[in-house]
Amino acid sequence: xxxxxxxxxxxxxxxxxxxxxxxxxxxxxxxxxxxxxxxxxxxxxxxxxxxxxxxxxxxxxxxxxxxxxxxxxxxxxxxxxxxxxxxxxxxxxxxxxxxxxxxxxxxxxxxxxxxxxxxxxxxxxxxxxxxxxxxxxxxxxxxxxxxxxxxxxxxxxxxxxxxxxxxxxxxxxxxxxxxxxxxxxxxxxxxxxxxxxxxxxxxxxxxxxxxxxxxxxxxxxxxxxxxxxxxxxxxxxxxxxxxxxxxxxxxxxxxxxxxxxxxxx
Numbered sequence: 027x028x029x030x031x032x033x034x035x036x037x038x039x040x041x042x043x044x045x046x047x048x049x050x051x052x053x054x055x056x057x058x059x060x061x062x063x064x065x066x067x068x069x070x071x072x073x074x075x076x077x078x079x080x081x082x083x084x085x086x087x088x089x090x091x092x093x094x095x096x097x098x099x100x101x102x103x104x105x106x107x108x109x110x111x112x113x114x115x116x117x118x119x120x121x122x123x124x125x126x127x128x129x130x131x132x133x134x135x136x137x138x139x140x141x142x143x144x145x146x147x148x149x150x151x152x153x154x155x156x157x158x159x160x161x162x163x164x165x166x167x168x169x170x171x172x173x174x175x176x177x178x179x180x181x182x183x184x185x186x187x188x189x190x191x192x193x194x195x196x197x198x199x200x201x202x203x204x205x206x207x208x209x210x211x212x213x214x215x216x217x218x219x220x221x222x223x224x225x226x227x228x229x230x231x232x233x234x235x236x237x238x239x240x241x242x243x244x245x246x247x248x249x250x251x252x253x254x255x256x257x258x259x260x261x262x263x264x265x266x267x268x269x270x271x272x273x274x275x276x277x278x279x280x281x282x283x284x285x286x287x288x289x290x291x
Contacts, residue, residue: 058084059092063101067116067177072109132281137164137253140274144267146257148274150242151180151187152250153199156206158188161251181231182208186239187252189225192216194241194249224271226264227256238264240271243279253278 065081066073073081079089093110096102100115133150141148141164150162158180182188182203192200193216210216211228219225227237239254253275255267 058088059095062089062092063096063112063116066102066110066112070175072105072111074109078110133278134162134164136274136277136281137162140164140253140255140270141166143270144255146255146262146267149187149254149256150278151185151191151239151252151254153191153195153203156202157208158182158185158191158203158252183211184228184230186225186227186237186256187254189215189227190219190239190241190252191249193219193225196248224264224268229259234259236262236264238262238267238271240268240275242275242282244282250282251278 061082062078065078075086075090075093078093079086082089084092093102097104097110101113102110102116103113105111137148137150145166147163147165149160149164151158152161153159154161160176160178160180163176180188182192188208189211191203192210195203204210215225224238224240226239227235229236235256236259237254237256239252241249242251242253244250253271255271
């Protein structure tokens with residue numbers, strides 16, 4: 027996250043009230059405060075003020091003011107050793123966002139059943155803020171844990187989820203990923219994914235691990251997510267996993283359709 031320092035190095039100034047098109051402008055101070063929230067969300071551990079100042083690119087006084095705002099609002103907590111971390115309020119809002127996107131507890135139950143049935147780690151990836159991120163994952167008991175956690179960014183060209191999304195996402199969504207620095211796999215890889223309905227990982231970044239992914243459609247029959255299974259290469263059989271993987275994807279699509287028409291089960 028490369029941000030330009032505040033010109034005056036002082037707490038946020040008054041916001042402009044109208045944009046160039048005659049509509050109401052977003053509050054710039056709110057956007058800058060949310061940058062601090064994003065920085066905390068991208069860190070795997072609590073962050074100190076000096077580290078947040080460096081990441082956000084603003085003065086110490088400005089970042090402290092934004093942190094104080096987030097603490098008072100209940101989004102951030104100060105730890106006993108002087109670092110800042112996200113509060114459980116942030117987790118509750120995140121859970122609500124997943125539920126609104128049909129990725130909540132019911133989707134997690136589908137992933138859990140898939141992981142237990144196959145003995146491999148199941149993950150659901152979606153497009154979020156111009157990147158492909160893991161939204162949900164479930165691991166079977168007694169199996170080596172996958173290295174990627176919820177919120178981790180997946181590559182468009184190398185990951186199984188990225189490749190299947192490149193093959194089935196709406197063109198406008200795919201263009202957004204490309205504008206944000208994503209690169210496509212070779213055309214023959216994407217064409218094969220379209221033809222077969224699944225994709226496997228390149229093993230470029232994790233040579234001892236393999237993944238297979240299938241698309242998940244929404245109520246309008248448009249791809250909105252990728253469902254994948256990942257495990258050690260030594261025992262991974264992508265073809266054998268396709269049956270349960272596709273059944274789980276169909277269950278997620280049906281769930282999305284029921285929510286779209288207002289039915290909860």
